[in-house]
Amino acid sequence: MAANVKPSLDVAIVGGGIIGIMATLGLLRRGIRVTIYERAAVLADIGAAFAFTAIARESMQLLDPSILEALMHVGMKDPNPTSEYWDGFGPRTKEAAEDPETGLMFDSLDSLDFVACLRAHFLQVLAKQLPESGGVVEFNKQLVSFTDKLEEGGKVVLSFADGTTAEADVVLGCDGVHSFTRKALLGDHPASNAGYSHKIVYRSMVPLAGASAALGAYKAGRATMHTGPNAHMVSYPLPMHNVYNLSLFVHDDKEWPHDRNSVIPSSRDEALKALEGFGPHIRELVALLPEQITKYAIFDTYDNPAPTYAKGRVCIAGDAAHASSPFHGAGTTTGVEDALVLADLLERVQAGPLEGRPPRLEAALRAYSSVRMERSQWLVKSSREIGDMYQFRYPPAGKDKAKFKVEFETRAGKICDFDLNAMLNKARKEYSSIVN
Structure with a gap:
């Protein structure tokens, strides 16, 4: 390796679902080395169909245009x-x-301007965007623990159920609603388990x-x-x-x-x-x-929201951080936003000097957690409430058609009227303030 070329960050992503692969593609596009550790034997996604909002598609474009291309290849936009x-x-x-x-x-x-698709089809097309040379995904890797050796000057060590270990500069837990990464990150805390x-x-x-x-x-x-x-x-x-x-x-x-x-x-x-x-x-x-x-x-995660999405050089994203009920149809949207912020901040860490990388990684994850928490946890709460409204269980609306409309439009507006560039700028400033 030439003396003036810095080694890439090594990023471990726990979970090969939709958000895990999107984050991987966004990081690879930024020249960052990634390994996905997936507990299953193959990449598979349960569920019939789901949809992405316009703000989710804008996030995909910024993360990696190939993600949006994959969605539009298998998805359909409601023309109404x-x-x-x-x-x-x-x-x-x-x-x-x-x-x-x-x-x-x-x-x-x-x-919200949804584009709908079959989950399994979208995952298959996304997976085809991964490098053909292989090695990006390791299967049958059930995480059982991790140790962040920041203070000792080491990396994060991941241990798996098959007895093997791996090292990474930073770990992103994208392992879903029943995330083990969340449990390990939060320890004995009510938010360790989804409700x-x-x-x-x-x-x-x-x-x-x-x-x-x-x-x-x-x-x-x-x-x-x-x-x-x-x-x-x-x-x-x-x-x-x-x-x-x-x-x-x-x-x-x-x-x-x-x-x-x-x-x-x-x-x-x-x-x-x-x-x-x-x-x-x-x-x-x-x-x-x-x-x-x-x-x-x-x-x-409505009953017990996580107090943080990051500790040291380990963080959680998507459903692992803020699992939402599906009543807004925007839970995955917030996961794509998470991936975008993480890719942007980790790119900044990699672009900086090699010396001092570990604490800058910690700073990047702290900035990510700070910037993403309010919006993502609002969505979890609002989604619960809107689901109750649809079932005539939300007292402020009851069965009143006019109140239904106001509640829905106010909440949908908060989801779609969102400035992604402002979010990224806020995360960058937060990161800079921690580092400096």
């Missing part, structure tokens, strides 16, 4: 200028359910033609929300696959009895039972589900 929220409970006939005067709760300009949101979701896809027969061609051709007491449904078409994606969310007063096992077998009959009293259009749509389906418990 408004989002519509319908009463799934009150109308007693399918005709009434399709009548805006009877069934429409409210509509709003689609400020049950008292919401479950049945997710699946049905034939697009069946959805059109149940809801009418108008609704089946666009993203819709159907509200009701203690349950609501989010659904949208994926015409390139000739399917209609639906997520049925149900309130659960009880505690979740399966510990961290948040995915269990269920049935179409159980889902229909949760919809007793709902309109015939909703029940007809859900009746199209397979007889055997899966039920997901939704966990988040």
Whole structure:
């Protein structure tokens, strides 16, 4: 190596999910060496479909344009200028359910501007952006501990369940809602574990033609929300696959009895039972589900938010830092913003002198945590509240259509009216103030 060339940072990313790979691509683009340690044997993502807001796509472009290209390759933007929220409970006939005067709760300009895709397809296309030479991802690596040897002048040592170890200059925990990195980072603290949101979701896809027969061609051709007491449904078409994606969310007063096992077998009959009293259009749509389906418990960090996202040269990002319920559809958005801030700050550390790198890495992670905490934890709280609103469980809105609209638009505006460059500048100033 030439004397004037500084060695690259070695970044370890724990978790090969969507955020982990996005962060990896952003760091690689900035000339930083990365290794993903994934506990599974292959890169895989559960779930049917999800969507990204306009601010998430802007973050992808700044992080690495190939990420946005991958999304647009597999995703579909809703061409409709408004989002519509319908009463799934009150109308007693399918005709009434399709009548805006009877069934429409409210509509709003689609400020979030979603692009929807199948999760697995997006992950596959993202993974293809990783270097073909390999070595970026190591599989079957379940993290069991880490030791930050900053004071001894060493690196961060990661230990895995298979008895192997690895070293890195800095560690980014992107290992999801039940993050082990969070547990190790926070230790004996209530925020080490995500909490049950008292919401479950049945997710699946049905034939697009069946959805059109149940809801009418108008609704089946666009993203819709159907509200009701203690349950609501989010659904949208994926015409390139000739399917209609639906997520049925149900309130659960009880505690979740399966510990961290948040995915269990269920049935179409159980889902229909949760919809007793709902309109015939909703029940007809859900009746199209397979007889055997899966039920997901939704966990988040609402009850016990993390007091910090970083300690030493280890941090957490995405769901590992601030797992959110999905009711805003923006949980992954905040994870992409995390990745953008981390890539930007780590690039600054690498560009600086080799001497003093370890404390500058610590400063970068402290700045990241400081800048990202307020917005990400607001989203977790607001998402819980908006989910309750959709199920008529949020007292400030009740069943009032006008209040629904105000609540939704105010919160959506806070998500989408966000200045990414201002966020990056704030993080850079915070980093500089700590270093200097």
